[in-house]
Amino acid sequence: MTPEQKAKLHFDSKTVYYPPDEGTSSINAPLFMSSSFQYGAEVYNRVVDGERKDVNIYGRCGNPTEYQLEEQMCMVEGAEACLATASGMAAISVSLFGLLKSGDHIVCDWTTYSSTHEMLDHRLTDYGITTTFVDTADLDSVRAAIQDNTRVLYFETIANPTMKVATIQALADIAHERGVVAVCDNTFASPYVMRPLDLGVDIVVESATKFIGGHSDAIGGVICLKSDLLPKDFMEQIRWNTMVKWGSPLSPFNAWLLLRSLQTLSVRVERQCQTAMTLARHFEQHPKVNKVWYPGLPSHPQHALAKEQMPKFGGMLTFDVGDVDSALKVLDNLQLACFAASLGGVRTTTQIPASMAFLDIPDEERLQMGITQGMIRVSSGLEDPQDLMSDFDAALALI
Numbered sequence: 001m002t003p004e005q006k007a008k009l010h011f012d013s014k015t016v017y018y019p020p021d022e023g024t025s026s027i028n029a030p031l032f033m034s035s036s037f038q039y040g041a042e043v044y045n046r047v048v049d050g051e052r053k054d055v056n057i058y059g060r061c062g063n064p065t066e067y068q069l070e071e072q073m074c075m076v077e078g079a080e081a082c083l084a085t086a087s088g089m090a091a092i093s094v095s096l097f098g099l100l101k102s103g104d105h106i107v108c109d110w111t112t113y114s115s116t117h118e119m120l121d122h123r124l125t126d127y128g129i130t131t132t133f134v135d136t137a138d139l140d141s142v143r144a145a146i147q148d149n150t151r152v153l154y155f156e157t158i159a160n161p162t163m164k165v166a167t168i169q170a171l172a173d174i175a176h177e178r179g180v181v182a183v184c185d186n187t188f189a190s191p192y193v194m195r196p197l198d199l200g201v202d203i204v205v206e207s208a209t210k211f212i213g214g215h216s217d218a219i220g221g222v223i224c225l226k227s228d229l230l231p232k233d234f235m236e237q238i239r240w241n242t243m244v245k246w247g248s249p250l251s252p253f254n255a256w257l258l259l260r261s262l263q264t265l266s267v268r269v270e271r272q273c274q275t276a277m278t279l280a281r282h283f284e285q286h287p288k289v290n291k292v293w294y295p296g297l298p299s300h301p302q303h304a305l306a307k308e309q310m311p312k313f314g315g316m317l318t319f320d321v322g323d324v325d326s327a328l329k330v331l332d333n334l335q336l337a338c339f340a341a342s343l344g345g346v347r348t349t350t351q352i353p354a355s356m357a358f359l360d361i362p363d364e365e366r367l368q369m370g371i372t373q374g375m376i377r378v379s380s381g382l383e384d385p386q387d388l389m390s391d392f393d394a395a396l397a398l399i
């Protein structure tokens with residue numbers, strides 16, 4: 001298939017397409033479990049000349065299975081370039097350390113994944129990089145926060161765990177007016193639900209551990225780029241200068257698992273979105289539930305935006321049962337859904353953001369993010385929705 005033909009494929013075809021393997025005719029991508037690759041004089045000379053692209057040198061610099069995942073992700077996200085990394089956090093840190101230097105400034109949404117918030121609020125300050133946190137739903141506050149040294153505007157397309165939906169195109173436009181790079185984390189949505197590069201964002205980072213991997217068996221991350229602002233070789237720069245030097249490549253086996261899982265992304269996430277909607281409607285009527293946050297519900301503050309911006313509303317939702325003790329009682333009594341970290345897998349997983357992932361963030365900041373004490377986060381899996389509702393009802397009856 002020519003590159004033009006490939007580009008014209010619909011999303012579902014892009015996730016499964018793989019050109020028959022040269023030599024073996026395999027219709028699946030092979031797994032190369034090798035940390036070393038033999039040089040010949042030609043390869044040696046190309047490496048010495050600095051022409052290192054497409055040359056297999058050493059596993060930390062990349063490997064053919066990882067390159068295959070990067071190619072597949074370019075098709076799926078509509079990216080010009082992709083870099084696969086050891087984890088979602090590696091994708092975030094490699095892209096930010098690749099973009100920023102001491103003295104630079106970031107404007108970031110108030111609500112992001114706890115480790116991201118912590119990295120920007122504390123770790124990056126050690127390197128002279130400062131962050132102003134704003135509510136990116138308020139576009140004027142984003143404009144006001146941009147300074148002369150602002151290099152990056154950072155947000156999550158659907159925020160973990162408050163389900164706030166970003167006004168992606170407007171945020172990218174505001175960033176570009178000031179020469180700022182728009183970076184967003186698309187983990188909560190997945191590329192099936194949202195493709196931010198089509199809406200003007202320069203860099204999308206994603207924890208492939210979640211919906212892309214989908215089976216809770218591999219940790220990985222991806223950085224996808226389509227930008228008029230950044231140099232064409234930006235991805236190669238961060239591969240060599242940041243990812244390789246800091247040692248955060250994706251393992252070949254995990255790359256292979258992610259490639260395999262990508263093939264079923266559409267069908268899995270389609271069903272997860274349906275189940276999330278069923279659960280959200282169910283919880284909204286439930287007498288023990290105070291509030292539900294799901295972009296598909298008309299009660300969600302950005303429901304109109306979500307309808308405009310995304311074909312589906314995602315597989316994640318949160319609801320509130322009043323306090324941490326009640327939330328813990330509910331989750332501890334689930335029989336079918338798991339009380340477990342992570343999200344996006346075929347098993348439904350649940351978490352209490354205030355006392356788990358966001359525990360290290362002070363109460364005041366957590367409340368400013370919109371995270372309530374009794375908030376329960378649910379990642380819808382592939383179980384029968386009726387069984388899930390019965391499971392939650394039985395646990396909710398105990399509080």
Ligand SMILES: Cc1ncc(COP(=O)(O)O)c(C=O)c1O
Nearest residue numbers: 087088089113160187207209220
């Ligand atoms: C929104 C978001 N981004 C990034 C990450 C980090 O991903 P990983 O655990 O693969 O490093 C997570 C993890 O939960 C997340 O929820």
